[in-house]
Amino acid sequence: MTQKNVVVIGAGVAGLTTAFLLSKRPGYKIVVAAKHMPGDYDIEYASPWAGANYMPVGVRGTQAAEWEKATWGPLENLARNHPDAGVHFQDCEIRTRSKDLGSATANWFSELLSPNPWFKDVVPNFRVIPREELGPGVDSATSFTSVCINTAIYLPWLVSQCLKNGVIFKRKVFQHILETTKPNVHPSGYVDLVINCTGLMASQLGGVEDKSVVPARGQIVVVRNDTGGKMFDVSGTDDADDEACYIMMRAAGGGTILGGSYQMRNWESQPDPNLAVRIMKRAIEMCPELTGGRKGIENLDIVRHAVGLRPVREGGTRVEKERIGNVWVVHNYGAGGAGYQSSYGCAQTAVNLAEEVFQKRAQL
Ligand SMILES: Cc1cc2nc3c(=O)[nH]c(=O)nc-3n(C[C@H](O)[C@H](O)[C@H](O)COP(=O)(O)OP(=O)(O)OC[C@H]3O[C@@H](n4cnc5c(N)ncnc54)[C@H](O)[C@@H]3O)c2cc1C
Missing domain, CATH: 3.40.50.720 (NAD(P)-binding Rossmann-like Domain)
Known part of the structure; x- marks a missing residue:
């Protein structure tokens, strides 16, 4: 040959x-x-710089969704059978606030936020969280088992x-x-x-x-605090249209990622300290377990601040x-x-x- x-x-x-x-x-x-x-x-x-987790965003019927669907099996296999790859299972909760409808983050997450997404039969344990279990300000939510990768x-x-x-x-x-x-x-x-x-x-x-191909700037804070084994994502923030709030704990001591932002066409490589404060405040509000219920970002144990640019096409x-x-x-x-x-x-x-x-x- x-x-x-x-x-x-x-x-x-x-x-x-x-x-x-x-x-x-x-x-x-x-x-x-x-x-x-x-x-x-x-x-x-x-x-x-990526979190990185599996939270599908490809819209039903698109090639993007097909690629995500085809990726679940290999990632699940790594989490189940190859601990040396640094991928572990995590349960996740996806929260929607009606007021975020139409925001940059909610548009980006539209499939993820759906109560009936294409991936509900792909990932394990998908369920719509009953209304009586929702926290204040949350209008709907889903949960499923996903993975988080220690990059x-x-x-x-x-x-x-x-x-x-x-x-x-x-x-x-x-x-x-x-x-x-x-x-x-x-x-x-x-x-x-x-x-x-x-x-x-x-x-x-x-x-x-x-x-x-343009950047969607993502700023994150990596902390030592534990989420108690859960990942969170919400449809938007009260601070800015292109800011986001998500939390995930990496496998094998990789730290907990607090995000974030989705700032289109922004090439700035240095962390914005004001945005960092907003990211940390929002994270504690969304997941009080991070600081054992204590209020105040001083209860977060910071590993580093970071910025990555998503290659959006x-x-x-x-x-x-x-x-x-x-x-x-x-x-x-x-x-x-x-x-x-x-x-x-x-x-x-x-x-x-x-x-x-x-x-x-x-x-x-
Ligand atoms: C904050 C943040 C959070 C994210 N979270 C997630 C997540 O949870 N889940 C998820 O799926 N994705 C996530 N992403 C997105 C993910 O990180 C990117 O989609 C992915 O890393 C892109 O990979 P890539 O290999 O295409 O590009 P890159 O990782 O940028 O690699 C490009 C490579 O090309 C090389 N290169 C480029 N130009 C040249 C040249 N001219 N000559 C030689 N070499 C060259 C570079 O050196 C590099 O090796 C996140 C991204 C960010 C920034």
């Missing part, structure tokens, strides 16, 4: 999951080449799975996508296929320059193939706030497209 030489640009959750799934197929020699690798923290690298463990775990399958990792910065075909990138000196997983920076990579995640110059490219970028919860679905589609490219070549 002729060796299939592939370069994956990007070592975020999209690039690593795609490389992992592709490396299970026979005949591939894969290089993952990226500016940032797991262990780095940088504003151009979204994956380390500091999970991203290196993906690297280790790729390494086991013979994938090569390299630090590279590309100004143009065709620079991946230079002889010093792939050990064979030749590249058949490039897989573009550059996230937000697909907006700047020469040959792609997809200006429909108008029209949704781009997973498609394209001929650029003399080389086939499969794109997998622009997952916005759903990069983990759609990772296996998107990566599988990208792998199928890669296989199509090589099948066509075999027929020539």
Whole structure:
């Protein structure tokens, strides 16, 4: 069999999951080449900053929902059978306040907030919480069992799975996508296929320059406080249309993430201290267990403040193939706030497209 030489640009959750799934197929020699690798923290690298949990937002009947549906099984399997991946089960509660209807956060969460979402038969233990059990100010709520991923463990775990399958990792910065075909990138000196997983920076990579990819700025506070094993999400806040309130505890001592914000087209990398105070106040109000019922943000034990940029693409995640110059490219970028919860679905589609490219070549 002729060796299939592939370069994956990007070592975020999209690039690593795609490389992992592709490396299970026979005949591939894969290089993952990226500016940032797991262990780095940088504003151009979204994956380390994510919570990350599985709270589907893809609207029923869309490709986004299909990708999320396809991702639940693999994540559940990791939580159940692979403790070394840093993924654990958590029960979650999703609260809706009627007054948030139409806000940026409520629009983003529209499927998640539905009492009858497509994923009710996918995740375990979905139920609509009876009215008499709702807290003050909450008009409706649902609960189900989900997962939370410790990204500091999970991203290196993906690297280790790729390494086991013979994938090569390299630090590279590309100004143009065709620079991946230079002889010093792939050990064979030749590249058949490039897989573009550059996230937000697909907006700047020469040959792609997809200006429909923009940041949705997410500010978080990581604390040592415990939620008592639950995750929370609410439809909006009283503070600003593009602020959010969610809480999740990462697996294996990864800390508790207090979020957040969803600030479109905002590239600011530094935490806003006023927003941080609002995030912490809202979190304690939503989950008093965090501080053992004590009021006041001084009862939170802060690990760090952080900001990440979700790579949002108008029209949704781009997973498609394209001929650029003399080389086939499969794109997998622009997952916005759903990069983990759609990772296996998107990566599988990208792998199928890669296989199509090589099948066509075999027929020539
Ligand atoms: C605060 C926050 C909370 C989130 N919570 C969740 C959540 O709970 N659940 C969920 O599913 N998702 C969540 N997300 C979204 C998720 O983090 C992203 O969708 C996902 O990380 C995007 O991954 P990616 O691999 O596409 O991009 P990235 O992680 O940004 O990786 C891009 C890669 O491409 C490389 N690269 C880019 N350009 C070049 C170049 N020119 N040359 C070489 N290398 C290049 C970078 O170095 C990097 O390795 C959250 C995001 C944020 C910010």
